[in-house]
Amino acid sequence: MRIDAHQHFWLYEPVKDAWITSEMEVIQRNFLPNDIGQTLKNNGFDGVVAVQADQSLRETEFLLELSQVYALIKGIVGWVDLQSEQVEEQLNHFKQFPKVKGFRHIVEGESDPDYLHKDAFLRGIAALTQYGYTYDLLIKPWHYESTLKCVAANPKQAFMLDHIAKPPIKSQEFSDWAAFIEKLAAHPNVHCKVSGLGTEADWKHWKLDHFTQYIAHVIQCFGKDRLVFGSDWPVCLLAGSFKDTIHIVSDKLTDFSPEELAGFWGDNAVKFYGLT
Incomplete structure (x- = not known):
């Protein structure tokens, strides 16, 4: 099954979605599965993992409602308050929704x-483990050390590391990010999404070779069976089309076998998230 492991859907609200600034005008509107369905078919994708974009229980419910209407949503990465004393009640509630x-x-x-290494947050991660849920890591460089501590604990x-930890592709800086990736990938329970790369580059002037060293490094560190593809649609539209997002990655996979390519483009995500 060919899976886009990172997509967002929202009904745009200027206050709720204040992170979408004026320079992001192209995504200052509603985005729903109908807007991407044909594009997914045209590019051979069977479904997506819908990932939260808002920090609220309502966001998780919203994605659930969409999944009941749109079969292309194969899995949901939602939001709960991991630091809440009621986190287990929240997780138990969502356990009824496969x-x-x-x-x-x-x-x-x-x-x-x-x-990521605060006691309350670690209690929340322990609850996820108890309930059999995955956790997506979305971090910035100042979180490198606490991420490593959290994973080790x-x-x-x-x-699942989102967007290969958002390396500084625009400036082509490499060493600090690369050292972190090497340390993180040493933990076999961590997988990595090759996603969201266009928006870390110069949105208007990127070239395919701007991404080469970063993608090569995650392949070397994580291996081919712990990598998955994600478009980060519609955020990716800031730097290009859905097809551009595919091209950023596809020309870097020349030494993948047919089985390894099938894993990267879907099977690894199916296994990690337990998709059906």
């Missing part, structure tokens, strides 16, 4: 460098 596969917090928006938790 399409909810995991959860994410927008840690990149948190200024605390130790956010939770060896039985399935982690």
Whole structure:
């Protein structure tokens, strides 16, 4: 099954979606499965993983409602308050919905460098492990150390690194990010989404070779069976089309076998998230 492991859907609201700034005008509107369905078919995709874009329980419910209407949504990475004393009640509630596969917090928006290693957050991760949910890591460089501590403290938790940790592609800086990736990938319970790369480059002037060293490094560190593709649609539209997002990655996979390509473009995501 060919899967886009990272898509967002929303009904645009200027206050709720204040992160969508004026320079992002192209995505200042509603985006729903109908807007991407034909494009997915044209590019051979069978379905998507819908990932939260808002920090609310309502967001998870919204994605669930969409999944009941649109069969292309094969799995959901939602949001719960992982630091809440009622986190287990929230997880138990969502356990009745098989399409909810995991959860994410927008840690990149948190200024605390130790956010992922706070006691309350670690209790939430432990609850995810207990309930069999995945966790998507969305981080910035100042979270590198707490990310490594969090992962080391939770060896039985399935982690997915979003957007290969958002490397500084625009400036072509490499060493700090590369060292972090090498350390993180040493943990076998961490997988990686090759996603969201166009928006880390110069939106208007990127070239395919701007991404080469970053993609090569995650392939080397994670291996081919722990990588999945994600478009980060519609956010990817800031830097190009859906097809551009595919091209950024596809020309870097020349040494993948047919089985490894099938894994990258879908089978690895199916296994990680338990999609059907």
